[in-house]
Amino acid sequence: MKFGVVTFPGSNCDYDAFRTVVDVLGEHAVYLWHKEHDLQNADVVILPGGFSYGDYLRAGAIARFSPIMQEVAAHARRGGPVLAVCNGFQIACEAGLLPGALLRNASLSFLGQTVRVRVENTDTMFTNRYAHGQVLSLPIAHGEGRFTADDATLERLEGEGRVAFRYVNAHGALDEESNPNGSVRAIAGIVSAEGNVLGLMPHPERAVESLLGSHDGLGIFQSMLARVSA
Amino acid sequence: MSRYRVSVHIVPRKGILDPQGKAVADALHTLGFRDVQDARIGRHVVLDVAATTPDAAGEAVRKMCDRLLANPVTEDYEIARVEGLP
Numbered sequence: 001m002k003f004g005v006v007t008f009p010g011s012n013c014d015y016d017a018f019r020t021v022v023d024v025l026g027e028h029a030v031y032l033w034h035k036e037h038d039l040q041n042a043d044v045v046i047l048p049g050g051f052s053y054g055d056y057l058r059a060g061a062i063a064r065f066s067p068i069m070q071e072v073a074a075h076a077r078r079g080g081p082v083l084a085v086c087n088g089f090q091i092a093c094e095a096g097l098l099p100g101a102l103l104r105n106a107s108l109s110f111l112g113q114t115v116r117v118r119v120e121n122t123d124t125m126f127t128n129r130y131a132h133g134q135v136l137s138l139p140i141a142h143g144e145g146r147f148t149a150d151d152a153t154l155e156r157l158e159g160e161g162r163v164a165f166r167y168v169n170a171h172g173a174l175d176e177e178s179n180p181n182g183s184v185r186a187i188a189g190i191v192s193a194e195g196n197v198l199g200l201m202p203h204p205e206r207a208v209e210s211l212l213g214s215h216d217g218l219g220i221f222q223s224m225l226a227r228v229s230a
Numbered sequence: 231m232s233r234y235r236v237s238v239h240i241v242p243r244k245g246i247l248d249p250q251g252k253a254v255a256d257a258l259h260t261l262g263f264r265d266v267q268d269a270r271i272g273r274h275v276v277l278d279v280a281a282t283t284p285d286a287a288g289e290a291v292r293k294m295c296d297r298l299l300a301n302p303v304t305e306d307y308e309i310a311r312v313e314g315l316p
Binding site: 057058061062065093094099100101103104105106107108146148149150182 | 249250273304
């Protein structure tokens with residue numbers, strides 16, 4: 001399978017994603033420069049973390065107008081998988097690939113730490129290798145990760161099983177202290193209505209081998225492989 | 231075409247938690263400004279725009295807000311001022 005990793009000016013997790021695909025999964029990856037108009041036949045597009053365009057105006061607000069994003073949106077409309085991590089999640093929301101928005105953390109602090117998230121739905125192309133309710137240890141590194149959406153959108157997300165991950169404590173239970181950024185309903189990741197776009201604030205590509213302290217993120221990539229090659 | 235300077239205020243929508251605004255409101259209370267009931271921190275953008283009339287300049291900036299300057303999910307905006315430039 002071929003993964004296309006988009007590089008915006010200010011992306012800084014593109015190499016981590018590339019390396020996960022090539023060195024850990026043994027699959028193909030190409031970098032897609034934001035000014036290009038060609039996805040180079042990538043089966044999966046990754047919008048990586050970073051600070052595209054310096055987060056000017058709002059995180060992701062300017063990156064969404066990059067030329068490559070037209071092709072990413074068309075790929076998503078065709079049902080092509082898009083994995084949007086951290087800044088990629090912010091860009092996907094700004095681009096309308098996912099509903100809602102990501103605001104300044106409630107604490108106003110940048111957070112770089114390991115969090116626990118619970119797998120809320122295993123029936124997606126990104127989570128089918130996990131067990132329902134499984135608790136994952138994943139790193140976060142963001143200043144603007146507080147997910148928000150209006151009530152009607154939240155009800156739709158919940159009703160359609162589109163909340164993929166929620167911040168929880170070590171026992172897998174919701175509590176205020178374990179919600180690092182104040183996200184509404186402790187939402188850490190969501191999928192699109194068609195289920196082919198996943199946006200999440202934690203970094204699965206930084207948790208793919210024991211040397212990195214956790215390989216809990218690998219399941220997202222393995223789930224895509226299982227589903228897309230099937 | 232004339233030139234106009236258009237100022238626009240963009241603020242977090244009511245009902246959306248604005249931790250910056252809350253911190254500032256708390257600080258003002260601490261200083262004794264007890265009358266402050268709410269504070270929201272947003273952006274003030276000043277644009278110089280070529281347009282035929284002040285209304286057209288304002289309308290152009292409205293479109294810019296809808297497409298880029300404001301996030302329709304979380305922010306409200308208002309055109310604060312349109313002034314003609316020499």
